[in-house]
Amino acid sequence: MKAVFKRPHALKDVSMHYCPGCTHGIIHRLVAEAIDELGIEGRTIGVSSVGCSYNNYEYFNCDMVQAAHGRAPAVATGIKRVNPENVVFTYQGDGDLAAIGTAEIVHSAARGEKITTIFINNAIYGMTSGQMAPTTLIDQVTTTTPYGRKPELHGFPIKVCEMLATIEGAAFIERVSTHDIKNIINAKKAIKKAFQVQLANMGFSIVEVLSSCPTNWGMNPVKALSWIRDNMIPVYPLGNYKGKDLEV
Amino acid sequence: MGEKLLMKGNEVIAEAAIRAGCRFYFGYPITPQTEIAHYFAKRMPEVGGTFLQAESEIAAINMVYGAASAGARVMTSSSSPGISLKQEGISYISGAELPAVIVNIVRCGPGLGGILPAQCDYFQAVKGGGHGDYKMVVLAPCSVQELYELTVEAFNIADKYRIIAMIMGDGVLGQMMETVEFKEKEEIITVDKNWAVTGTRMKRENNVITSIYINPEVLEKHNQKLQQKYKIIEEKEVRVEVFNCEGADIIVSAFGTVARIVKNVIKMAEKEGIKVGLIRPITLWPFPNEAFEKYAQVPKAFLTVELNAGQMLEDVKLALNGKNETYFYGRMGGMLPTQREILDEIKRIIKK
Ligand SMILES: Cc1ncc(C[n+]2csc(CCOP(=O)(O)OP(=O)(O)O)c2C)c(N)n1
Ligand code: SF4
Numbered sequence: 001m002k003a004v005f006k007r008p009h010a011l012k013d014v015s016m017h018y019c020p021g022c023t024h025g026i027i028h029r030l031v032a033e034a035i036d037e038l039g040i041e042g043r044t045i046g047v048s049s050v051g052c053s054y055n056n057y058e059y060f061n062c063d064m065v066q067a068a069h070g071r072a073p074a075v076a077t078g079i080k081r082v083n084p085e086n087v088v089f090t091y092q093g094d095g096d097l098a099a100i101g102t103a104e105i106v107h108s109a110a111r112g113e114k115i116t117t118i119f120i121n122n123a124i125y126g127m128t129s130g131q132m133a134p135t136t137l138i139d140q141v142t143t144t145t146p147y148g149r150k151p152e153l154h155g156f157p158i159k160v161c162e163m164l165a166t167i168e169g170a171a172f173i174e175r176v177s178t179h180d181i182k183n184i185i186n187a188k189k190a191i192k193k194a195f196q197v198q199l200a201n202m203g204f205s206i207v208e209v210l211s212s213c214p215t216n217w218g219m220n221p222v223k224a225l226s227w228i229r230d231n232m233i234p235v236y237p238l239g240n241y242k243g244k245d246l247e248v
Numbered sequence: 249m250g251e252k253l254l255m256k257g258n259e260v261i262a263e264a265a266i267r268a269g270c271r272f273y274f275g276y277p278i279t280p281q282t283e284i285a286h287y288f289a290k291r292m293p294e295v296g297g298t299f300l301q302a303e304s305e306i307a308a309i310n311m312v313y314g315a316a317s318a319g320a321r322v323m324t325s326s327s328s329p330g331i332s333l334k335q336e337g338i339s340y341i342s343g344a345e346l347p348a349v350i351v352n353i354v355r356c357g358p359g360l361g362g363i364l365p366a367q368c369d370y371f372q373a374v375k376g377g378g379h380g381d382y383k384m385v386v387l388a389p390c391s392v393q394e395l396y397e398l399t400v401e402a403f404n405i406a407d408k409y410r411i412i413a414m415i416m417g418d419g420v421l422g423q424m425m426e427t428v429e430f431k432e433k434e435e436i437i438t439v440d441k442n443w444a445v446t447g448t449r450m451k452r453e454n455n456v457i458t459s460i461y462i463n464p465e466v467l468e469k470h471n472q473k474l475q476q477k478y479k480i481i482e483e484k485e486v487r488v489e490v491f492n493c494e495g496a497d498i499i500v501s502a503f504g505t506v507a508r509i510v511k512n513v514i515k516m517a518e519k520e521g522i523k524v525g526l527i528r529p530i531t532l533w534p535f536p537n538e539a540f541e542k543y544a545q546v547p548k549a550f551l552t553v554e555l556n557a558g559q560m561l562e563d564v565k566l567a568l569n570g571k572n573e574t575y576f577y578g579r580m581g582g583m584l585p586t587q588r589e590i591l592d593e594i595k596r597i598i599k600k
Contacts, residue, residue, distance in 0.1 A: 043447035047314070057456045063445035065317045066458035068340050071310040074302070078314020078322070079445065081298045082272060086318070086447050104310070107303035 008032035010041045010061045017055075021214040021221020023178040024053050024120065030184070031089070031118055032060065034192040038199070044087040045079055047072040049101075051093035052126040070101020073108035076115040087198055089116040095125040098134040098158045105164070105206075112169030112203035116194045119160060119206055122213040123232060130216030134158040137235055142216070157235060161208050165241040171203030172243030175236060177210040179228040183238070190240075196248035205243070210236060250430040257392045258283035258422040261351055261415065262291065264399035265323050267434050270349070271297035272322040274311035276304055276330060279363045280419035281353035284325045305330040309337030309350075316346035317457040319444030321403055325351035327419075328369050329360060332377070338412060339378030343459025345474070347406035349399070350384075351415045353422040356555075356582045364582025365418035365505060370559035373416055374533040381471055383478045384412040385485060386532040388503040392426035398530070404437045409481055416532065418555065420505040420584075481534055488536035489528040490543075496525030498548040498594055501540070501564050503529050506553050506585070513590045524594060532560070540567035549573035549597050553590055556580060573597075 007013060011032035018024045035041050044062040048054055050069035057064030067075040072090035080088045097105050097119050108115065124142055125131040131144040135157050139148040149157075161175045172194050176187035187209055194205035210232050212224040219227060255263070262284050265273070273288040285301065292299040302308035308324050315322040326334060331352045341348055352373065356366035371377070373386045385405050387398045395417065402413035445455050461467035489507075492514055493499055502510045507528040517524045525543065529536050540550075550572055552561045558576045565574050577593045579585045 041448070042450040045318070045445045045447060054460065055462075057454075057458060061448075061454055063447055063455045064457070065314065065445055066344075066456070066460055067313070068310065068336055071306065071313075071337070074307040074310035075314035075317070077300070077307075078272070078274065078311035078316070079318045080314075081300065081311070082315045082318035082320040082322075083446060103303055104307055107307065 008036040010035040012059055012061050014058060016059060018052065019215040021212060021224055023211040026178050026184060027118065027120060027187070027209050027211060028056060028059055030188045030191050031091070033188060034195050035062065037192060038195055040087045040195070040199070043085060044089070047076045047079070047088065047090040049090065049092040049096040051096050053091055053093065053120070054127070056091055070096050070099070071104055072096070073101065073104040073113070073115065073117065077108055077111070077113050080113060080115050084114070087195060089118060089195070091118045092120065093126065094119070094121045094123065094133045094135040098160055106167070109164050109167045109170040109204045109206070112171070114198050114201055114203060116198045117206040118191065119208045120211045121160070121208050121236065122211040124213050124216050126213045126216055137231060159236065161241040164206060169204055170206065170242055172197040172205035172246060173241040175208040175210070175238050175241065177228055177233060177238055178212070179210070179225040193248060197243060197246060200248050202246060250432045252427055252429045254425055255392065255428050256283060256423065256425050257395050257417065258353065259287045260392050260395045260428050261325070261399050262287035264396040265349065265403070266291055266295055266297070267430065268321065268400040268403040269436050270321045270323050270403060271295065272315045272320050273298070273324065274300050274302050274308040274315070274322070275324050275326065276302050276308050278327045278330045280355060280422050281325050281327050281351065283422070284351065305333035306336065309334040312348050313337055313341050313344070313346065316341065316348045317445050319441040319446060321407070323349040323351065325353070327353050327355045328357050331369060331372065335378035338384070339380050339382060340459050341412055342378070342382035342384065343380060344457050345410040346457065347410050348412050349402045349406055349415070350412055351417070354416060354418045356580065362582045363419065365420045365555060365584070366580065366582060367418060367504060367506070367555040367559070368580065369416065370532065370554070370556060373414055374535070374563070382474065383533055384414045385481060385534070386414045386416055388416050388530060388532050389421065390504050390507045390528065392421070392424060392428050395421060396428050396430065400434050405485060407439045408437060409477060411477070411481070416504070418505050485531060486534045486536050486538070487530035488539045489530060490539050491526040491528065492523070493525030493527065493543050496523045496546055498551060498598060499525040499527055499543055499546050500551045500553060500594070501527045501529070501560065502553045503532060503560065506555060509585065509587060510553060510590065513587045513594070516587055516591050517594060522594065522598065529560070535563045535567065537567040540564060544568050544571040546572065549575055551575045551577060551594060551597060553585060554578045555584070
């Protein structure tokens with residue numbers, strides 16, 4: 001019999017700790033599939049960050065480094081500079097990347113650091129139980145915006161792709177979503193291309209993935225997926241922001 | 249014979265690091281140590297290494313974390329306010345047991361303070377500063393020659409124990425020019441870094457570098473292992489200079505720049521018939537307790553002289569454990585004690 005669907009080798013055969021309906025798990029799979037298809041597992045080094053996915057070194061089958069909150073791009077820079085032959089990726093949440101680690105991501109992009117960032121935007125801090133993130137939507141209720149996010153009090157959501165697209169060193173920037181099959185397939189394509197951009201030494205690449213947090217949004221998993229579609233995508237338009245035509 | 253050169257302390261640190269096989273430097277400018285970065289920026293491309301000016305001290309230390317994870321000999325340098333920012337990374341590097349060298353050319357504080365020499369970061373270096381139970385080996389050179397030798401040693405110690413080795417100097421040392429005699433070849437230890445992340449090449453299980461252990465039993469074991477390592481370092485890596493202590497009336501303890509001043513005081517005192525000894529800790533951690541125990545019964549007392557409000561003093565007192573009187577003399581804010589001031593202090597104590 002021919003196997004048509006199996007676990008990617010770059011993903012370990014262990015059960016994950018994510019909440020039911022959380023799309024972190026799907027995104028892990030997409031990253032692992034891209035690694036498998038490109039045949040780069042043996043030279044890939046992942047940098048996990050701080051957030052719900054802090055221990056994804058338990059899930060990915062490649063060498064992994066656990067970084068402090070927000071610092072993954074700097075850690076990845078150190079690794080990549082030591083061995084440019086390695087394929088280095090960071091996996092970061094929106095609190096990690098767009099709050100405490102804003103400087104590190106902006107400057108890694110500015111240096112055109114040949115690393116790939118998988119940026120999980122779930123519009124909230126998941127691990128610490130649902131506080132406002134820089135990506136939290138206007139009027140969204142979180143544990144630290146119990147009356148909803150108000151621009152005059154809490155500022156506006158940060159649009160990471162749009163912001164980084166102004167930076168010359170960034171080679172490939174795309175925003176994708178995980179709310180349905182079609183979009184998951186697109187997400188996979190973008191992630192694979194981001195790695196290819198790194199393999200071709202073209203510069204910094206980042207894929208922002210709109211992801212669900214049913215637990216902290218206080219919704220069931222199905223509702224959470226439609227919430228991405230109906231509420232997040234209008235604020236965070238999907239699509240390529242840089243490097244669409246790069247030949248890789 | 250190696251070559252003899254007249255060089256600035258800060259530049260010697262960088263040159264020594266290169267000779268010790270360091271090929272990666274990440275840093276952010278701050279006075280009075282920036283010449284280290286200037287030197288690396290020029291020299292690293294010549295030796296096929298990497299100099300990278302980071303966007304902050306926080307980024308720099310995390311780049312060190314990444315490069316050390318990948319198995320490289322790597323260093324960063326800064327001065328007091330910058331070292332405070334690096335504390336997060338220092339704790340993570342210590343928790344993940346990575347080898348790295350950090351230079352702190354201390355300036356006076358607190359806060360932005362000033363740019364003149366001080367020793368006010370002693371506590372931060374030897375007692376922690378970052379969070380958690382960790383230790384760094386802290387080396388305190390007192391000459392440009394020693395800056396060279398101890399920098400080379402720092403890399404060996406770091407690799408041997410998978411620990412941070414910190415060189416702690418001050419602006420006087422960093423900025424002074426002295427002759428330095430380089431060896432033809434350094435003694436560089438090579439250790440197997442099979443724990444490093446280099447890519448599995450599909451030939452081994454994946455390596456993980458981490459400092460997080462959520463399970464308390466596992467984390468306690470990890471901490472116990474760290475503490476055992478620190479015990480071994482305390483047994484094996486103490487370095488101290490004991491000068492003029494046999495038959496001394498009084499012993500002064502001082503490190504770094506201050507110890508140089510004290511050596512001149514010893515000559516002045518001799519002319520007045522007072523015999524002064526010096527115990528100069530070269531490793532501030534591990535602290536040379538035994539040297540102090542050995543001379544604990546010196547007839548008059550101990551005097552600790554520092555460029556702070558009395559930080560090493562606490563370790564001297566612990567080492568003496570009440571066996572003798574301990575006095576302190578210190579200057580702060582970038583002021584240096586004069587030889588005369590120290591001698592007057594010695595005489596005051598002796599008269600008591
Ligand atoms: C320096 C520091 N500050 C705060 C924390 C606590 N902390 C852990 S996870 C987290 C938020 C992570 O949110 P995000 O990056 O959005 O990831 P998610 O949990 O949503 O996957 C915070 C604030 C920490 N570990 N370190
Ligand atoms: S808290 Fe949210 S982001 Fe974290 S695992 Fe649960 S659903 Fe996913």
